[in-house]
Amino acid sequence: MRMTNLFFATLRETPSDAEVVSHQLMLRAGYIRKLTSGVYTYMPLMWKVLKKISNIIREEMDAAGAQELLMPILQPEELWEESGRWQAYGKELMRVQDRHGRMNALGPTHEEIITALVRDEIKSYRQLPVNLYQIQDKFRDEIRPRFGVLRGREFLMKDAYSFDTSEEGLETSYQKMSEAYTRIFKRCGLETRMVRSDSGAIGGSVSHEFMVLTKTASGENDVLYCDTCTYAANSNRAESVMPPAQTDGKFSEAKEAETPGVKSIEDLTKFFGIEPSCICKTLVYIADNKPVLALIRGDRTVEEIKLKNVINANEIRIAGNAEIEELTQKFGFNAQPGFIGPKGIDVQIVGDESIKELKNFVIGINVTNKHFVGANWGAEFNLPKKIADIRLALAGDFCSECDGKLEITKGIEVGNIFKLGTKYSEKMKANFTDENGKEKPFIMGCYGIGVSRTAAAAIERYHDKDGIQWNMAIAPYHAVIVPVNVKDEFQMGIAEELYKRLIEKNIETVIDDRDERPGVKFKDADLIGFPVRITAGKTLSEGMVEIKLRSTGEMFKVLKDEAVSKVVELIKQELCGS
């Protein structure tokens, strides 16, 4: 490809509405342009990257025994009624009406379509198992699209669906997919962690997410992972074992104490000269419009998602100050926030495991400017009946599965795998006949990879101040040749010759034949992120060209006749190394 022909434009300035690095760089380097909120055009460079990722996915999916097909994006309402998701999916499901007034959905995922298809086509256990996948645009009408291609409304996704005759079969399919996923991301140059997750709205029993750990602040999720074993989990469901802490308040006497204006945990620690871990903190939440008290050790934070799951609520939020006072008044107290406690408040109370070992602790008693000190469970206070893990796991906690320690990082979810079981096949009456002539629903699994999101994750993970550092396997081109001065016939001649010979070697090469000053070409090459740059300039006086690696900055000066073999070698190395 000649740079003078390539459809692209780099921007010197960062568009003001791009917040995260991948979004900024994709815009600046000419990979994407926004059409409307959450919807982007993939420019030629971007499309090359997406095709590379897609092809890696294809190779690994095919190798794992899956078959590619392509399903429509427009899906009739009836199928979604069958699964019950026309109602359940909510506003994220983009609904469109056709000229006859019939309703359709733009596919956010394809369980309904594939289940209906397989129901019609597969009748016997002899035809199973089968795993079908597609790489296709999905549409989800996100409330708030953001981060460019990381969380768009329209995005490229690979989705696969497995159909088995038994749970054991599903386990095998699931295992195969998890192995394929690990290989796929590795080949894209991305280290991923397989993270346990709730199956959530899609349903089913077991699911895992594949996360790219990014360190930068631009990841969407906090991920806690063990430094020793493979345990990793989203922070909103990570389990941990707390490290030892001072949990004995060492008050010699159990009594009410005056605590004027002492409201926060920090105030209390200062006032009494104790550790925050000697305090029982009481938080008021409103869950589905009903107040709930959450008790947790003073040095710990409640994870609202965990609390929500424990009490089986649909919606949860922290109560406002007015609501807290109102609550205390309802039970005959009149306490301000900061002095709340469980005693005498007859609502659902959930205690975090962290409060069990508290001794001689400090706790609120619903009297403004007073606390109770030297409290003990079973004496002055009763341990809540409901004790659960509702706490946010922290870096430095111990792993719940081994002796290791948890660390925290940001993560971007690039893939997920679900065991669906018979959730869809039962509702949609998708049955096969087993060995005994009995009708049974398919046992299903589904497996997604965000293709466009994977590209964004790769940029989030690998970039520097100058631009993108693509892994060789997914870079739009392998190499760029920069003739420093295109009007210098000698330089240009060498550059053209190298270009021809690299193309002959099947190296995907761009020649920057623009009549620009060298600074511009170097800046653009770095920004776009060509993994290998070959410069034909002043070193030609010694018969040499320069070869520079984008990822490491490593530079080689080689004789021009050796340039091609050196480039081929470097590219091979990088492709195998990943």
Place this chain on the structure above:
RNA sequence: CGGGAUGUAGCGCAGCUUGGUAGCGCACCUCGCUUGGGACGAGGGGGUCGCACGUUCGAAUCGUGUCAUCCCGACCA
């Protein structure tokens, strides 16, 4: 849906308070000059100032409405 902000050339922004010929930088076109890290000079093209209504002799500027985009949250994962 709640809170905040912004819509002026492809991009980044000024102008608006105090109404009177629509500006700057980058990008683009022409010529010259320059060629190892986003040069320089001269000339040029491109804007119904998001849209609608209103106030006014006159609106980018004031008022009302509306649409869009972005950020924080809720949601999703």
